[in-house]
Amino acid sequence: MIELSAVSKIFHQGQPNECRALCAVSLTLQRGGMTVFKGPSGSGKTTLLTLVGALARPTSGRISLDGRLLSNLPERFLTEVRRHTFGFVFQQFNLIRGLSVLENVMLPAYPLGRPHRELTQAAQALLERFGLDGKTASRVEWLSGGEAQRTALARALINDPAVLIADEPTANLDSALSGEVLALLGELAAQGRTVLISSHDPRVCSAAPVTRLIELHDGHIVGDYAC
């Protein structure tokens, strides 16, 4: 269970361009299911997911994971939690250019020191599952948008995280590819993973696998619906 208690995030605090991205957000996210954070651009969706995924720290408030405070952990402990608990799919995919699809997928697992053969097999299995087994040796810059998205998804799953965070996963995809990605995410949620998605795409919000919809506006939660 992920719990946020009065979490605020202010960027450029005390400066003329100060930006209050989240304002005292309190929220409880149960394990499993697919939760979508919906809202217009600048509503705080990405910031919220960044804080939940321990990629940034709140300006105030606490975040806990299964009862253990996450937001105050020293960096080395936070890195451990991040590696083992969260998988990330970024809006721009953030694949490493110059590396192959297989290498990109294996990359997040290197710090964990898994045997190379086992890791390669796990990465190949994920790529096969996402229909990319023919592309393992291809450089990521040669991939289409859908292939890049699926590669990013495979990379997010290489450490077998309990929570998958996807920021605008369909933003760069056409309808057919969006449906494909949503189906994959739904499959992962059905397997017991917690899938957290930010999106302002109506196709995502109304997709069948979504179990909860949280609406944000100007850093506040303005709606919370079970689907």
Added chain:
Amino acid sequence: MLITPALVALHLIALCVSGALLLASGFAWTLLRHWDIASGSELQIRLERRTYLVSTLLGFVLGAELLSLLLFVHSAESLSSQFVGAMCATGVLNINAFGFPTLLLKIALFFLAALWLLLNRVDQQGHDYPLVRVKYALLLAIMPLALLELLLQSAYFLGLKPEVITSCCGSLFSAEGQGAAAELAGWPVRPALLAFYGMAGLLLGSGAALWRWPALGALFAAISGLTFVVAIAAIIAFLSLYVYENPNRHCPFCLLKAGYDYVGYALYLPLFAATAAGLGAGLLAPCRHIASLRRVMPGEMRWLTGVALAGFGAFYVLATALILRSNLILLG
């Protein structure tokens, strides 16, 4: 005033240490007043973030403080050729009233800095900043000493005038003289030897006991501190006599000279490191009860006890070898 690269480096280290500690003490004061790990307040989160930066910077400057003791003694020794009457560091430290107080303060700061670094090392292994308050309280205690060191050292360096005729170590470390150094030089050899090796036995016993019963950390620390004092006294009382093969030469600084194979460095370095580790074991022993440190503390205690015993062991082995190798016969 003399200007040499070593003196400039010592000045810079003292300025960095006192400057960094002065800046950090403001942070430390805020932290001691407002730290509340259960709170998610903006201030608390800011303190959590900054403690990283401050601890890292302090790690570097206090590490430099450890090295500055070695550099200070080495500089004093190497400057002895430039002052009339000085044969070793004793003469250089005696040039004005600030030399020996600076040295003593540097020794005190060496141990305090080492303890702070050990506290910091253990604190960073706990997920909930378990020793953060102790760490910054100790920092507030170190800060005035660091400022005093800067003042004393500056006064000492500014008073290093080549025209001053100073006295050699023979007059200070003489059994016929007055003061603590003379008292130590006059310590009879037999009881001094007994005390010296008696401390080794006590240290070994308490180290073994600490390995088994971690609650005995304070006892081990006390014995380590006492062993350090007895070891310095023993160097002045009899060990130096064996090295120089001269029954009247008690100087603990001439051991640093090339003529004696720099044996002083081989004696002092393990002695200081072992004492710091021994004191650290005592300071950290109560931390074994802290929940977030329960897993790491047994390893840390074993490491500190091991370093202390190895350091003291190296010192005692070398001291014994020097005594056995010497042509001087003090005990018939």
